[in-house]
Amino acid sequence: MxxxxxxxxxxxxxxxxxxxxxxxxxxxxxxxxxxxxxxxxxxxxxxxxxxxxxxxxxxxxxxxxxxxxxxxxxxxxxxxxxxxxxxxxxxxxxxxxxxxxxxxxxxxxxxxxxxAKRGKLAELPSLPLDILFEIFGHLSPVDILHLSRTTKAFRQALLHKNATGLWKRVWENPEVEGIPERPEDLSIPAWTNLLFDAHCHNCLTSNIRTILWMLRVRLCKKCSKNLLVCETVFDKKKKLDAILMRCVPFEKHPSDDMKYCLTEEKRSFVKALESEPGDRTAFVAKKEEGIKARKAHAKRCREWAALIAEVREDELDDLRVQRKVFIRKRLEELGYEPEFEFLQMFENSDCSYRVIPPVPKFEWFDWVDEVKHAKPITQRSWNNRVKGIMVEYMERIRAIRLENDRNMFLEGRREAVALSWADWISEEPQLKRYPPGYFLPTVVDVVEHPRTQAFITEPGERIFPKEEFVAFLDNFHDAIEEWRREKGKALFGLVGDVCKRDAGLKDEESGLEWMELAMVVFSCTEYRYAKHLTAQVCDDQTLPWERSSPTNFTSFTTTDRPIDWHEDTCMFFPEYLHHVCCKASQRNHDEHTFCSSLRKMWDMETLRFNVKASAVVRRLLEACGLGLRTKARELDKVDPRLVCLKCTHGHGVDGERTVQVRTWRSSVKHAMEKHWGSNTVRFQRISGEDADRAKMLEESEWGRRTMWCMHCRDRRREAGPLTKEGLVDHIDNDHFGDLDPGDPDLPDAEGTVYTLEPWDMAHIQPLSVKMVPKMGYPLPGLS
Known part of the structure; x- marks a missing residue:
């Protein structure tokens, strides 16, 4: 071939x-x-x-x-x-x-x-060992450990006893300084594996960060259950168990704070103990000394691990900060700086005055996955992936910010309408048209009215002058009357049928005069509200002074004040219309709105008709010889003084018996508190001469005159009962001297500057007095 x-x-x-x-x-x-x-x-x-x-x-x-x-x-x-x-x-x-x-x-x-294609370092194992060890001597111990696991050739070379010098050399590098000394019973590769390779030593599960230093092992949860024995298994009263507890290493597991030992070490110790000939005291003592040394070494290892974890956490924090700054800078270059100011407002300041409730829910910038990663970021990774995610997030924040800016602008208009309403309702024409106690909508009702909302939500960002608001309110009278009829009809549905029958009230009545009847009595179901702590009426002199003293009417700081939380509140016209629970909001303090945190739309959710109190007033009117359609204000002008016949066991006024005399409001409260509104309660009215003498005795107990400012209605802070001097100071301090109080004693100032009739609380009643009336009105029938 x-x-x-x-x-x-x-x-x-x-x-x-x-x-x-x-x-x-x-x-x-x-x-x-x-x-x-x-x-x-x-x-x-x-x-x-x-x-x-x-x-x-x-x-x-x-x-x-x-x-x-x-x-x-x-x-x-x-x-x-x-x-x-x-x-x-x-x-x-x-x-x-x-x-x-x-x-x-x-x-x-x-x-x-x-x-076949081969890698660039495929011929590396064929180099002489001295050259390889010289190269590997510049690596870290964990690098040598990982390198020994790449190929069989490297494993054979790096784990051979001839490589001991290489291992010692890499452990002398400056980057591994501060690590506790290696235990004598562990080889250098095993010690390196324990310190740096985060995997389970039994099943090789990755990312196992916890090291059981006394046991010198890393275990996952599953292997911990299989390979560890809890200390509760051992009985210290047994000799062998007591020796095991002293001679076998135990470690407190972070999962349940109990101490555990390795099952294999327990078995090895028992086997060695049994095979020990003769006296075993020396063997046990040697093991105990070894455990003490092991505990000291484990303590040093824990301190080193804590220091390394702290340093690592600082490094991760620095990476997070650098990544956050990088991303924020790129987003600000894209025009999202207003959005960061919006987010900063939530983090570092009170947002209650810059955000309209409910507060929007969104993910904080620092909590976004792409921001909180503790990884370096480059311009390439920003362009490829991070930019799209963060721009989408900032667009959501921008939509929230723009919506909130619009709400804040509309809130400014609402605030202007609320302030204009408070000024408008205090003007002289309105004061004459709507006297104190007149059933009016709250400032929230006015602002939330559809007609007002159409005015407020007008497109654009034009700021309305005050004259436009005043002109708008001048045409609001018909809306006020319509609101009164609607709420009055709903309130009329709560009145009891007996009261309607006795007073001759009909469902088709269109007027609201029925509200003023003395027999129309309401109570509040929210009796635990702080407003009910005020002593609206005083009963008799037997009550403690802290309860009946006028100086403590609005003071809630007295801890030993014997207030009955379950006392029945009897509210007459116009108190139940202006009751704080009908107008005050229980919303959170952070929810700031135009009407402050103490205003809401008027509702009657907490009102209930007091059938028993209405029946007591009916019998009281019969005792006074007045008609059942008598109004509460008319009864106040008559101002009768009455005696409770149930307290005198049915004995009337005879000129010889000492009895307790009360006003008509105090008599109603007395019947409700002392006699639970019993239908057997009867009253007798004393004569006019005796009534005048009773009033003089009341004045001797205490005399005062209270006033209410007419210009505080529907404002954020309504002044409470004021004396003459207090009224003058209030006008100077709160109204900046814009009003002339004049002489409060002159009748011209009443109704324009102040009023003697409260609209949101009961008349403060004088203390009841004990006297011997000469005669009284004829006793009403008991039927």
Whole structure:
């Protein structure tokens, strides 16, 4: 056989057929073929043609292609056909055929094989060990540990006893200074693995950060249950268990704060103890000394681990800060600086005056995943992924900010309407039209009225002058009357049927005069509200001075004040209309709105009609000889003085018996508190002469005159009961001297500057007095 031509190409032949081999075997042969189809001169000719009339594809009907016969003349064509088949099969595993070439055609041939690709460091293990160890000496211990796990060659070289010098050298590097000394019973690779490789030492679960220093092992939760024994299993009263507790290392597990030991160490100690001949005291003492040394070493390791964790946390914090600054700077360059000011307002200041409740819920900037990652960020990563996520987040913040800005602007308009309403309702024309106690909507009702809302929510950002608000309110009288009729109709539905029948009230009554009737009595279900602590009416002199003293009417600081939380509140006109629970809000202090935190829309949710008190007033009117349609204010002008006949056991006024005399309001409260509103309570009215004498006795107990400022209605701070001097100071301090109080004793100032009739609390009643009336009105019938 002659040598092949120098112009040859080598290829891998996957499938080759022989005609004479009885058995099929897989062979990898290298064949050199000429670029031309004719064999070189001198090459012996071998028959490689197919049988005449035979289709080559019929050799393998399943594949659809005939088996390829290779001769010295068609080597190049055979190689090209094989490559085409490989492309058609999409690089499927080659060499699946078991045919072989004829022996005579294999002589002098070579296998056509493509060289395998190898990495750049593939020849590194073949370098001399001294050169390798010199290179590896500049690495860290954990790098050597990881390198020993890459290939078998590296493992054999780096974990051999000849590599001890290398391990000692890398442990002398400055970057591993401060690490506690290695225990003598651990090899250097094992110590390195314990310190730096965060995986379970049993099942190789990754990211196991907790090291059990006394046990010198890292374990996952599952392996901890299988490989550890809790201290509760041991009985210290048993000798063997007591020795085990002293001689086997235990570690407190962070999951349940219980001490555990390794099952294998327990078994090893028991086996060693049993195999110890003679006296075992020395063996146990040696083990105890070893445990003491192990505890001291574990303590140093914990301190080192805590220091490393602290340093690492500082590094992570620095990375987070750098990442946050980078992202914020890029977003500010994109025009999101107002959004960061909006977010800063929530973090560092009280947002109650800059955000309209409810406060919007959104994810804080520092809590966004892309911001809180403790990873370095580059311009490339910002452009590829982070930018799109953060821009989407800032767009959500921008939508919240714009909505809040609009709400704040509308809030300014609401505030202007509220202040204009307070000024408008205090003007002289309105004071005459709406006297004290007149049933009016609250400032929130006015602002939330559909007509007002249409005025406030006008498009644009124009700031309305005060004159426009005043002109708007001048046309609001019809809306006020409509509101009064609507609320009055709803309130009329609460009145008891008995009261309606006795007072002759009908459901179709359109007026609101029925509200002023003395028999219309309401109570509040929210009796625990602080407003009810005020002593609205005083009963008798037997009560403690702290309860009845007028100086303590609005003082809630006395801890030993005998206030009855369950006392029944009896409210007459107009108190129940202006009651604080109907107008005051219980919202959170942070929810700042135009009407402050003490205003809401008027509602009657806490009101209930007091049937018993209404029946008591009915019997009181009968005792006074007045009609059942008498109004509360008319009864105040009559100002009768009455005696409770239930307290005198049915004995009336006879000029000899000492009895307790009360006002009509105090009599109603007395009947409700002392007699639980019993229908057997009866009253007798004393004569006018005795009533005047009773009033003089009341004045001797205490005399005072209280006033209410007329210009504080529906303002944020309404002044309470004031004396004459207090009224003057209040006008100077709170109204800045814009009002002239005049002389409070003159009748012209009443109704314009002040009023003697409160609208949101009961009249302060004088103390009841004890006296001997000469005579009284005839006793009413007991039927």
């Amino acid at each position: 002659t040598n092949p031509s120098p112009l040859t190409r080598t290829g891998t032949l996957d499938t080759v057929e022989t005609t004479s081999a009885p058995s099929l075997t897989r062979q990898n042969t290298e064949v050199s073929v000429s670029e031309c189809s004719t064999p070189p001169p001198g090459t012996p000719h071998t028959t490689g043609r197919t049988v005449e009339g035979e289709d080559p594809s019929s050799k393998n009907p399943n594949s659809g292609q005939g088996k390829l016969k290779i001769t010295a003349c068609n080597g190049w064509e055979a190689r090209m056909k094989l490559e085409d088949r490989e492309r058609e099969k999409k690089r499927v595993k080659r060499a699946r055929s078991t045919t072989s070439l004829r022996e005579e055609s294999l002589e002098g041939s070579q296998v056509l094989r493509r060289p």
